[in-house]
Amino acid sequence: MTSVTKIFIVIIFILSGAIRIFSQDSFQQQFDLAKKLFDEENYFDAVTEFKRLLFFDDTGKYSYEANKLIGLSYKQGAKFSDAIHYFSLAENNASTEDEVFESKIEIIKVNILRRTISRALTLLDDLRIDKRFNNRMDDINYWSGWAYIFADEWEKASTSFNDHNPELSALCDSVNGDFYNVTLAKTLSIIPGVGQFYTGEYVSGLISIGWNVLWGYLTINAFAEDRVFDGIMVGTLLWWRFYSGNLQNAEKFAQQKNLEKTNSALRYLQNNYIGSKP
Amino acid sequence: MKYCLIFFFLIPLSTLPQSSFDFHSPENIKKFADHLFCQGDYLRAVEEYESIKNSNLNDTIDFKIMLCYSEIGLYQMSNLSEVRLSKSIFKKEAECLSLKNRFKASPNSFYKISEIKVYPFSKEDRLTLNYFQKLTSVSFLLGSNELISKDEIINPFDGYEKKTMLSFYEMKVNPACKSPALAGVFSAVIPGSGKMYVGEWGDGITALLATSLLAFLAYDNFRADHKTRAWIFTGLGAFFYAGNVYGSIAAAQIFNARINFEFSEGINLFLEQKNYFMPEYDFCN
Numbered sequence: 167m168t169s170v171t172k173i174f175i176v177i178i179f180i181l182s183g184a185i186r187i188f189s190q191d192s193f194q195q196q197f198d199l200a201k202k203l204f205d206e207e208n209y210f211d212a213v214t215e216f217k218r219l220l221f222f223d224d225t226g227k228y229s230y231e232a233n234k235l236i237g238l239s240y241k242q243g244a245k246f247s248d249a250i251h252y253f254s255l256a257e258n259n260a261s262t263e264d265e266v267f268e269s270k271i272e273i274i275k276v277n278i279l280r281r282t283i284s285r286a287l288t289l290l291d292d293l294r295i296d297k298r299f300n301n302r303m304d305d306i307n308y309w310s311g312w313a314y315i316f317a318d319e320w321e322k323a324s325t326s327f328n329d330h331n332p333e334l335s336a337l338c339d340s341v342n343g344d345f346y347n348v349t350l351a352k353t354l355s356i357i358p359g360v361g362q363f364y365t366g367e368y369v370s371g372l373i374s375i376g377w378n379v380l381w382g383y384l385t386i387n388a389f390a391e392d393r394v395f396d397g398i399m400v401g402t403l404l405w406w407r408f409y410s411g412n413l414q415n416a417e418k419f420a421q422q423k424n425l426e427k428t429n430s431a432l433r434y435l436q437n438n439y440i441g442s443k444p
Numbered sequence: 445m446k447y448c449l450i451f452f453f454l455i456p457l458s459t460l461p462q463s464s465f466d467f468h469s470p471e472n473i474k475k476f477a478d479h480l481f482c483q484g485d486y487l488r489a490v491e492e493y494e495s496i497k498n499s500n501l502n503d504t505i506d507f508k509i510m511l512c513y514s515e516i517g518l519y520q521m522s523n524l525s526e527v528r529l530s531k532s533i534f535k536k537e538a539e540c541l542s543l544k545n546r547f548k549a550s551p552n553s554f555y556k557i558s559e560i561k562v563y564p565f566s567k568e569d570r571l572t573l574n575y576f577q578k579l580t581s582v583s584f585l586l587g588s589n590e591l592i593s594k595d596e597i598i599n600p601f602d603g604y605e606k607k608t609m610l611s612f613y614e615m616k617v618n619p620a621c622k623s624p625a626l627a628g629v630f631s632a633v634i635p636g637s638g639k640m641y642v643g644e645w646g647d648g649i650t651a652l653l654a655t656s657l658l659a660f661l662a663y664d665n666f667r668a669d670h671k672t673r674a675w676i677f678t679g680l681g682a683f684f685y686a687g688n689v690y691g692s693i694a695a696a697q698i699f700n701a702r703i704n705f706e707f708s709e710g711i712n713l714f715l716e717q718k719n720y721f722m723p724e725y726d727f728c729n
Contacts, residue, residue: 192464192466193465213488214488214491214492217476217480217485217488218467219467221479222465222467384673393668396661396665396673399657403654403658
């Protein structure tokens with residue numbers, strides 16, 4: 167073989183190698199570009215570039231990752247239905263059980279965020295009975311706990327976190343312990359004003375006592391003076407109106423205070439909890 | 445042997461045009477934009493079309509840009525394409541789409557274009573003129589202006605559209621509204637009757653009974669010389685009476701607002717169903 171031919175062959179060898187590397191890289195580069203935009207929180211452009219990659223990539227090599235990242239981008243933009251659509255596509259293109267599990271968990275997290283909790287719990291139950299994921303029970307219970315938190319069922323949330331996440335379990339127990347008992351507030355209001363005192367609404371409790379004493383006195387006084395019609399009218403139109411209002415009021419205060427406690431706990435979790443969140 | 449080697453190394457070279465990929469070539473951008481357009485992702489599609497506008501613009505792309513902007517609610521941007529399309533095969537479509545954009549931007553005042561008598565299209569073009577007349581009719585129904593004649597409203601339409609527009613016209617001319625003043629007067633004369641006039645029979649009967657009872661209790665206590673109680677019942681009765689008169693007026697106003705809202709919603713639903721009378725364009729199959 168002459169030296170010229172040898173050099174020619176070497177050049178072709180180098181060229182063909184470079185071309186192969188370049189061709190592989192063009193899709194990888196597109197993925198990297200989209201991923202970079204995603205990491206920079208430029209979610210709109212990230213979605214565009216991921217969609218471009220998916221449109222031209224016939225091999226399906228990036229289908230799982232790109233669909234998942236599109237889903238995450240839409241989730242960041244609070245476009246939850248679009249996010250679920252792309253997480254479902256990611257699940258369909260997953261090549262390992264871990265990828266399937268991650269996709270399903272992302273769908274569950276979006277359902278928790280958009281407060282379709284019953285759907286999230288159904289999906290978690292499906293995961294629980296799926297034998298492929300027997301070794302992921304801790305994760306399933308963890309996200310069940312979050313679903314119950316958003317469903318305002320703190321006791322069940324605490325049970326779900328249990329030993330695997332004592333911090334969250336303790337927080338849920340604490341929130342649950344702080345709640346006013348709505349039934350108790352209503353029951354205590356059989357004696358007007360006491361339910362309001364129980365929820366810390368002292369002024370409202372005193373006003374309630376005042377109205378009930380006034381109309382109660384007028385009603386009883388009317389009956390005592392044999393003015394039966396007056397007694398029935400004042401009793402039904404006024405006293406009963408204020409008495410039932412007192413019962414409803416105590417119930418409303420208890421619910422309102424519990425809602426404030428729930429919101430405060432959710433704010434704390436949003437701002438101070440470091441672990442995984444929906 | 446050496447030829448075999450050369451051939452062996454040339455094989456990967458032949459794959460160059462297939463595997464080296466330029467995502468941002470005008471052809472590929474157009475393919476991708478078409479894909480986004482067909483997926484209904486108009487915001488991204490128009491961004492892609494705009495990026496190849498200078499190098500690869502044709503009438504179809506320009507019309508798609510116009511459609512995309514219209515779909516995402518940027519009507520002024522959409523109408524910028526109309527001038528460019530005035531000499532293209534999409535001339536009539538662009539004119540209709542431009543009218544649709546103007547209508548969607550301000551449906552209640554679209555009819556004013558016809559008052560100026562300067563039409564944004566050639567009046568000889570019967571298709572566009574008919575389209576314009578249809579939108580003008582709907583605009584008259586949606587606006588609070590004096591209504592034109594029934595024939596002028598329904599003539600641009602045919603068949604089912606004509607029937608529907610006729611029913612909308614009747615609803616506009618004879619709305620099922622209630623007079624707030626009359627409701628107030630009714631309740632002032634007979635407590636609760638204003639509410640009954642508006643159709644709130646339960647509230648009306650309750651108001652009649654409550655006001656009558658309180659009036660009777662006041663009268664009865666005055667007669668028995670229980671002045672404190674009598675004044676309490678008088679005050680409560682007056683409060684109920686005044687509240688009922690005010691409530692009847694408010695109920696009539698709410699009733700009318702609901703009638704107007706349902707009328708507008710009905711027209712909007714009809715327009716959405718008919719795609720604002722625009723022809724359907726199938727660029728995706």
